[in-house]
Every structure is written in structure tokens, then in C-alpha cells.
Amino acid sequence: MWMEKTKTGYAFRETYTDPLTGKRRKVSVTMPSKSNTAKKAASERLQLMIQEKTKYQGTDMLFFDVIQAYIDSRQGFVKESTMLGYEMVWKRLHDYFPADTKADRVTPAYLQDVLDKLVQRFSYAYGKKVYTVLKSSCLLAERLRQVESADVIRRVTVPKVKQSVQAVEQEREKFLSKQELHDVLAQIRAESPAVALICEFQSRTGLRFGELAALRDEDYDGKEIYVNATLVWPRKKGDRPYRGDPKNIYSIRHVKLDKRAREILEHFQLRNKRRRLWEPTRHDKEGETYIFTTTEGGPVDLAYVNRTLRKIKCNKHLSTHIFRHTHISLLAEAGVPLKAIMQRVGHNEPTTTLAVYTHVTESMEDEAVEALEKIH
Known part of the structure; x- marks a missing residue:
């Protein structure tokens, strides 16, 4: 510690090593006199200042340790599928950061470059994730004071890529027109009548496949279904699927069924009732009451449905989710308000709903112009 005379008194100064940069820094405190008492007080205050500034010891914290610490903190608080998503992000970032990257050496410029590349390589949604x-x-x-500041993340953004004509057209590929739905269901029916009914039920209710698979007899009252869970398929061979928490609070909803949707659901219930009465399986003996089941009585298998869909000839990519989007398109075409559609399909953010809704209403505008042309 040393002392310098100033206009307002005596400045006592001391140096320390900045743990962030390894460089020498200086702290100072001004006292009214240079007495021994003042010197002692100045020394104590300087030491406290240095302790506060050197409290951070983040140079030993690795970038991936910071991420892993967050993932570990969410264990038991989020769904297994969410945890899997976190782990996939952790692995993906290894493409852009060395394993021994120090957390406090990541600059905003470098991190922004990584986010730009992720969006260009995958999508805006993935970059946001x-x-x-x-x-x-x-x-x-x-x-937790494992790093001195999270300022690096506050200085970056996820860039939105301008949509090309091709990207816009791809949005249209996410749902089927009425005629396309009719043709696709006919092909599926030839492969598997049960899968055809399941896909048709999705197109009439807008349920996510996991929500459909988790439905039980007690979730249906003859008029509507109570959506309150999603089926989680096992990651390990030998494990059994189970009812997990819904995607979010907006996913918990009551969905009214039209006549055809009720017929499909009750068809499966009747089939299950016959099996439980005449040839009960272990699923039945254990008290399972899933509605959409396999011939063995277990909940319908997502992998089997996807394998069936891969056999179908269609100019659009078929997955179980396309039938959910098709439901949105059918409601939009019928003039159902956007907010009502969002509530029915369990959407909080209008982005996905609006994307399908907009494309359908644009097609409707084209049809309106064509109708006007025929008037003259």
C-alpha cells in the first residue's frame, strides 16, 4: 500500500491481480488524514475491496461445465424428453467449442458467430433452442457466482433468416388438403385399417400423437375428451411407455368430438372390451385402460405408425404431426377464428397455428378471386 496527497485528503492505494485477465489492477480509498489510525482503516477497506473484486474464481470453470451444471439442476423438474433435448444441445455445441474452453474466454463476437451458423445450418427454431x-x-x-457476469449472452441474438420462396412453399407442405387427406387415408387403410383410423382421428381433433396415445377410457365422457397427459415412449429396450406430464399447461384441455371422431374412438373401445373379456393380455390384467391400443393391448406404438406412413406415396412428407396441422387447416378453411383453433389444439404461441392458418386463408382468397372471375 502507498499514499498520495490529493486535493481532498490522502489517497491510499493498493494493487491486486485481476482473476479474469491476469493483469494488475489498482484500488484506492481517500482518507482525511495520514495518521496511523487512518492508515489502518484505509488498509482494512482496501483489503475488503480486493476481496470483493477477486471473489470470482471462474478461470477454472469450463464452458461445458456451466451448461452441464444447468442441465443437472433441471433433473427431476422437467420431462425426460426435455432433458434429452438439453443433452443434444450440449453435444451439438462441441462442434463449435473445444472441450477445454474456459467459460470466461467466450466472447460475444464468437458466440454470435456460432448462433449465426446454427441458424443457417439448421433453422431459426433450432438456434432459439x-x-x-x-x-x-x-x-x-x-x-451462483460461478462466473462473474452473464453479459456475454445478453449481447447476442438469434438471427432470423429471410424466408425464400422455397421456404414459404415448404410451410405449405406441413398439412394436407381435403383431397390429399382422402387419398392418403385410403392408402393407409390398405396397409393398416387401425393406423388409418388413428390418423383420421388426429385430423379431426388436432391432438399430438403422444396425447392421443395417452387417452384412457376415463378421459372420454361420450361427447368430449379430456387431454391431460402425453405418452412417453421408453429410451431403453425393455422399458414400458408411461403417461407423462403434458407439454405445457395450455396442453391440458377438453376437446369436443364430432360424430365421426366419436365413432372412431368408440370402435377402439369396443375392440378393447372384447379383448379384455375373451383374451385379456398382461396389459389388461394390470388394469391399463388405454383407448388406442395395439392388438396386444398396449398403447399404440409411434414407431409402427411412422413405418406405415413411410410406405405411403405422397408428394408431401408424411408424419403423424401432419395430421395435427391438417386439422388446423380444416378449421381455418371453415372460418373458425384463430384463437378458437389455438385453444382446441393446445397452442399458447400463435406462430405454428398462424403459419398454417395464413397459408390456408391465402388459398381461400385465390378461390374467391376465381369465383369472381366466373361471374362475368
Whole structure:
């Protein structure tokens, strides 16, 4: 410690090593006199200042340790599928960061470049997903003082790529027209009548496949279904699927069924009742009451349905989710308000709903113009 005379008194100064940069820094405190008492007080205050500034010891914290700490903190609080998503992000980031990257050496410029590349390589949605994990990780590390600041994540954004004509057209590929739905269901029916009924039920209710598979007899009252869970398929061979928490609070909803949807659901219930009465399986003996089941009585298998869909000839990519989007398109075409559609399919953010809704209403406008042309 040394002392310098100033206009307002005596400045006592001391140096310390900044743990972030390894460089020498200086702290100072001004006292009214240079007495021994003042010197002692100045020394104590300087030591407290240095302790506060050197409290951070983040140079030993690795970038991937920060992310892993956040992932570990969410164990038991989020669904297994969400945890799997976190782990996939952690693995993907290894394409862009060395394993021994120090957390406090990641600059905003470098991180922004990584996010730009992720969006260009995959999509805006994927870039947003990575950003969310990084933001949560950095903020947790800042709160726990594992890093001095989460400022790096506050200085970056997820860029939105301007949609090309091809990208816009791809949005149209996410749902089937009425005629396409009719043709696709006919092909599926030839492969598997049960799968055809399941896909048709999705197109009439807008349920996610996991929500459909999790439905039980007690969730149907003869008029509507109570959507309150999603089926989680096992990651390990030998494990059994189970009813997990819904995607979010907006996914919990009552969905009224039209006559055809009720007929499909009750067809499966009748089939299950016959099996339970005449040839009960272990699923029946254990008290399972799933509605959409396999011939063995277990909940319908997503992998089997997808394998069936891969056999179908269609100029659009078929997955179980296309029937959910098709439901949105059918409601939009019928003039159902956007908010009502969102509530029915369990959407909180209008982005996905609006994407399908907009494309359908644009087609309707084209049909309106064509109708006007025929008037003259």
C-alpha cells in the first residue's frame, strides 16, 4: 500500500491481480488524514475491496461445465424428453467449442458467430433452442457466482433468416388438403385399417400423437375428451411407455368430438372390451385402460405408425404431426377464428397455428378471386 496527497485528503492505494485477465489492477480509498489510525482503516477497506473484486474464481470453470451444471439442476423438474433435448444441445455445441474452453474466454463476437451458423445450418427454431439453453446456463452460473457476469449472452441474438420462396412453399407442405387427406387415408387403410383410423382421428381433433396415445377410457365422457397427459415412449429396450406430464399447461384441455371422431374412438373401445373379456393380455390384467391400443393391448406404438406412413406415396412428407396441422387447416378453411383453433389444439404461441392458418386463408382468397372471375 502507498499514499498520495490529493486535493481532498490522502489517497491510499493498493494493487491486486485481476482473476479474469491476469493483469494488475489498482484500488484506492481517500482518507482525511495520514495518521496511523487512518492508515489502518484505509488498509482494512482496501483489503475488503480486493476481496470483493477477486471473489470470482471462474478461470477454472469450463464452458461445458456451466451448461452441464444447468442441465443437472433441471433433473427431476422437467420431462425426460426435455432433458434429452438439453443433452443434444450440449453435444451439438462441441462442434463449435473445444472441450477445454474456459467459460470466461467466450466472447460475444464468437458466440454470435456460432448462433449465426446454427441458424443457417439448421433453422431459426433450432438456434432459439440453443440460445435458451445457453441463456439459462449463464444466468444460473452468474447467480451462483460461478462466473462473474452473464453479459456475454445478453449481447447476442438469434438471427432470423429471410424466408425464400422455397421456404414459404415448404410451410405449405406441413398439412394436407381435403383431397390429399382422402387419398392418403385410403392408402393407409390398405396397409393398416387401425393406423388409418388413428390418423383420421388426429385430423379431426388436432391432438399430438403422444396425447392421443395417452387417452384412457376415463378421459372420454361420450361427447368430449379430456387431454391431460402425453405418452412417453421408453429410451431403453425393455422399458414400458408411461403417461407423462403434458407439454405445457395450455396442453391440458377438453376437446369436443364430432360424430365421426366419436365413432372412431368408440370402435377402439369396443375392440378393447372384447379383448379384455375373451383374451385379456398382461396389459389388461394390470388394469391399463388405454383407448388406442395395439392388438396386444398396449398403447399404440409411434414407431409402427411412422413405418406405415413411410410406405405411403405422397408428394408431401408424411408424419403423424401432419395430421395435427391438417386439422388446423380444416378449421381455418371453415372460418373458425384463430384463437378458437389455438385453444382446441393446445397452442399458447400463435406462430405454428398462424403459419398454417395464413397459408390456408391465402388459398381461400385465390378461390374467391376465381369465383369472381366466373361471374362475368
